[in-house]
Amino acid sequence: MKKYCMITFGCQMNVHDSEKMAGLLKSEGYSETEDPKDADIVIFNTCSIRQKAEQKFFSQLGRTKAIKKRKPGLKIAVAGCIAQQEGSSILQRTPYVDYVIGPQNICAIKDIVRSDSAVIATDDNPNVADIELPADRKDTVRAWINIMYGCNNFCSYCIVPYTRGREKSRPAISILDEIKELADKGFKEITLLGQNVNSYKSDMNFPALLGEINRIGGIERIRFVTSHPKDLSNELIYAIRDLEKVCEHVHLPLQSGSTRILALMNRKYAYADYVKTVGKLCKEIPGIAITSDIIAGFPYETDEDHKTTINAIKEIGFDGIFAFKFSPRPGTKASEMTDQLDEGIKTERLYEILEVQNKITEDKNRMLEGRVQEVLIEGISENDSKKFSGRTRTNKIVNIPSTKSLRAGDIVKVKVTRALRHSLEGKPV
Numbered sequence: 001m002k003k004y005c006m007i008t009f010g011c012q013m014n015v016h017d018s019e020k021m022a023g024l025l026k027s028e029g030y031s032e033t034e035d036p037k038d039a040d041i042v043i044f045n046t047c048s049i050r051q052k053a054e055q056k057f058f059s060q061l062g063r064t065k066a067i068k069k070r071k072p073g074l075k076i077a078v079a080g081c082i083a084q085q086e087g088s089s090i091l092q093r094t095p096y097v098d099y100v101i102g103p104q105n106i107c108a109i110k111d112i113v114r115s116d117s118a119v120i121a122t123d124d125n126p127n128v129a130d131i132e133l134p135a136d137r138k139d140t141v142r143a144w145i146n147i148m149y150g151c152n153n154f155c156s157y158c159i160v161p162y163t164r165g166r167e168k169s170r171p172a173i174s175i176l177d178e179i180k181e182l183a184d185k186g187f188k189e190i191t192l193l194g195q196n197v198n199s200y201k202s203d204m205n206f207p208a209l210l211g212e213i214n215r216i217g218g219i220e221r222i223r224f225v226t227s228h229p230k231d232l233s234n235e236l237i238y239a240i241r242d243l244e245k246v247c248e249h250v251h252l253p254l255q256s257g258s259t260r261i262l263a264l265m266n267r268k269y270a271y272a273d274y275v276k277t278v279g280k281l282c283k284e285i286p287g288i289a290i291t292s293d294i295i296a297g298f299p300y301e302t303d304e305d306h307k308t309t310i311n312a313i314k315e316i317g318f319d320g321i322f323a324f325k326f327s328p329r330p331g332t333k334a335s336e337m338t339d340q341l342d343e344g345i346k347t348e349r350l351y352e353i354l355e356v357q358n359k360i361t362e363d364k365n366r367m368l369e370g371r372v373q374e375v376l377i378e379g380i381s382e383n384d385s386k387k388f389s390g391r392t393r394t395n396k397i398v399n400i401p402s403t404k405s406l407r408a409g410d411i412v413k414v415k416v417t418r419a420l421r422h423s424l425e426g427k428p429v
């Protein structure tokens, strides 16, 4: 039996693409190994959103070259965003790579791995949203489901519209069938994936799709990522409020508190619009958790702009953020902007942002001490094998002592006994 080794970088979308490639390879008779030395094919599913992820990939790829030297039959595939962006130049730079597979062409992996000669599959695939692919999911409680592909927004720093193409929504019927199948297999929570799920549009819009999923028996929780602030409609806010399975958590990337910088980022909203949307969410859905993404040190960002972002973080009081230093990606408008900031300034600003947010997150978590939360048990805690780990509806991690009667997939009421910065501790009540 042939073996594949899948090495995945980047976002949840990539993780799910890897699940689909794994599903296709398993249907072709392959089995999985985590050791590249033991594999017949090593697949790198790459991410180009930041320079760091790209560097990490190229250094791992270099190590695979040494394995191939000792095992010449080994095939190496580069999939994902770097594959799409670099295309044939990957083969020039690293001639030991056999296959280059863009995100829109993973459906062809079975044919590609049969080829004895090099393959570059990076063409635009107009049918990407209509092709059903079997996913080999590792989790048994939570499942990720693509509802749309690509992005039309062209934020000036982002490579995604160039690597994943324009938005294409998957037909609602195929999404609903997949979720019904997952419910039959015992999955309890689904997360709908798209670069901008709010602009999902097939024969129904996104709030209507949530309504249909809410009716599927067996599924207890519905989540979705990512939402673009400009497209978060009142209808969606009411859907989150009214549909009992839709969790009270929205990930809403702000990126900057400065409207001037938001315009340079081509985000298509002002800070005031963002605050208005958050105000509506909090009014309609009391207790909702809001998390966000922030970029530190975008080109032209002044100290004043940075302070505005710090004030925005304090004013909104996010439950958590992902903050990163601006990383110029070749091919994007922001990478060509003349006023690129010094790495030192970007680092300083990032640390300040994280420091401010850490305090807010700790305070917010502490407010939950003594309160009872509904927790979906996901499995044994990664840090302590004597504990189970799960999440609240607001997406906070809770660790609880394991008992014989508990199992992954159970939903239990838990009293929070201790709040830490990134997780909660509790006991079932």
Ligand code: SF4
Pocket: 151, 152, 153, 154, 155, 158, 159, 160, 161, 195, 196, 228
């Ligand atoms: S919305 Fe902006 S940041 Fe998000 S994927 Fe699209 S272009 Fe990139």
